[in-house]
Each structure stands twice: as structure tokens, then as C-alpha cells.
Amino acid sequence: MTFTFPQKVAVWFLAFLIILWVVLFATHTTEGFYNYLYSFLFGLIPLVGGVYAMRSAKVWGGMKSAVGKAVFYIGLGIFLWGAGEMIWSYYNFFVGVAAPYPSLADLGFAPSIFFYGLGSVYLAKVSGAKFGLRGTLAKVFVGIATVLIALLSYYILVTVARGGVLIPTGESTLKGILDIAYPLGDFFGLLVSIIISGLSIKYLGGRYIGDILSILLGLGVMFVADSIFSYTTSAGTYYNGNFGDLILTLGVFFLTFGVLGFYKVKES
Numbered sequence: 001m002t003f004t005f006p007q008k009v010a011v012w013f014l015a016f017l018i019i020l021w022v023v024l025f026a027t028h029t030t031e032g033f034y035n036y037l038y039s040f041l042f043g044l045i046p047l048v049g050g051v052y053a054m055r056s057a058k059v060w061g062g063m064k065s066a067v068g069k070a071v072f073y074i075g076l077g078i079f080l081w082g083a084g085e086m087i088w089s090y091y092n093f094f095v096g097v098a099a100p101y102p103s104l105a106d107l108g109f110a111p112s113i114f115f116y117g118l119g120s121v122y123l124a125k126v127s128g129a130k131f132g133l134r135g136t137l138a139k140v141f142v143g144i145a146t147v148l149i150a151l152l153s154y155y156i157l158v159t160v161a162r163g164g165v166l167i168p169t170g171e172s173t174l175k176g177i178l179d180i181a182y183p184l185g186d187f188f189g190l191l192v193s194i195i196i197s198g199l200s201i202k203y204l205g206g207r208y209i210g211d212i213l214s215i216l217l218g219l220g221v222m223f224v225a226d227s228i229f230s231y232t233t234s235a236g237t238y239y240n241g242n243f244g245d246l247i248l249t250l251g252v253f254f255l256t257f258g259v260l261g262f263y264k265v266k267e268s
Helices: 005-026 033-060 066-095 106-127 136-160 173-200 209-235 243-260
Strands: none
Touching: 005 033, 005 243, 033 066, 033 243, 066 106, 066 243, 106 173, 106 209, 173 209, 209 243
16 A cells, blocks of 8 residues: 555654653653643644645545545544644643633634534545445445444443533533534544445445545544543543543544545646
8 A cells, every 4th residue: 555745754753642652651641741742742643634635635626526525624624623732732831721621722623523524424425335325225224323323422422421411510501512512523423434434345445445444443533532531521530641632643643644645736
């Protein structure tokens, strides 16, 4: 499999981040500069990768083609997530707030789920899921998958992460809205990932199969990562650079790595 130059850079940067995380874990470092630094650095993966993806979308036809839309919207989504992480880091370094939730950082995080989810819908057209949807068995699969994932999402994101209460008494209106929006976004992302992979697996092939699977894996990993984040912030055990942040790093990496596989420069 041939990797694009931005993908190779992303892999090396991920390796550096994993080494940094291992050092933090091994030294039991749970607060301070290096924890904040880790949060800042892993946010650069989607921030920079998103810019590359959006620029590359033009070469694929931009908004005139399914591939162009998929690349652009996924790129926009991960860019917004990275921008949210930059604002998060501002609170860390300059305001002294370790876990700014809710905050202005959510102006980046919240819409990011919608956009990379939307990009994944267009990705379904590229990967052949629309052909896989034909037939009774495929439609039954979609129906069953939707119900099972909805139940799983409710159990993990509400029963486990929030103790069975979606909006606890005394929380701010903004936090209440975000506590609803994030689970819905995560549910949508996981649903899209499983349905696309289930319907299009026999149609996948060629140069971009690994990139498409990386994006789908990223959607699933983000669901797990946000579940851990919800649980640790609700339980009061969250800290920058914890295990949940490592999973978030992998989630944004897989999304970014996958969409960077479509990176092209305009031929002169």
C-alpha cells in the first residue's frame, strides 16, 4: 500500500505522541505543562490534516463530485475538532483550567461530529454502500444495526457514563445541550461506520480501500473515546493525557490518516 507524504508525516507524529504518552503514564504525571502539551500536540493532527484535506477536495471536483464532498466535509470536520483542541489548550496554558467543559472549545468540537459524519455519508456513495443496500437482507441488516447501536449507545453514554441521568440536576443549560448533542453525534458516527462497512465490504477494493477503512475505524474509535471522556468528566477523574486522550488521539489519527489518503496536488 502506498502512503501519501502527509500520511507518512502523520504516522511519525503519532509515534512521537505515543512515546510521550507512555512517558507521562510511566511517571504518573497527571497535571502540569507536559499534560497540557500532549493535548495541544495531538490536536495538531486533525487541525493540519483538515487543511490539507479541504485543499485536496478541489482536485477531486469539489462539491461537484461525491469524492470531493466526502474529502471536504471530513476535512472540515477534523479541522474543526483540531480548532476546538487549540481553544482547549488556550484554557489550559493561559487560563489555568484543566478541563474546560463546556467552553468556547465546544464551538469546534460540537459541529465537527456533524461534518465528518456528513462526509462519511458521501463516502458511502464512493465505497459502494448504495449498491449493497439493495435487497431485503441488507435492509434488515440496517434496521437491526440501528436498533442495536442505539441501545448500545444509550447504555454506554447514559447508563454507564452519566449514571442513568442524561441531564443531572443543577447543570447549566449549555452543558445539558452538549450532553445530548455529543451522544447523538457519536451514535450517528458509529452507525454510519458499521452500516457502510457492512454494506460495502464486497465492493471495496483498489487504491483507497485502506483509507476508507481507516476513516470508518476512526468513527468507531471516536465513539469509544467520547464515551471515556463523558465517563471521566462525570466521575471527576479526567486529566489531560489520560487513557481517554490516548484513544482520542487514535480516533482523530485514523480519521485524518484516512482522508489524507485522498490527498492530491493539482497538476499543472
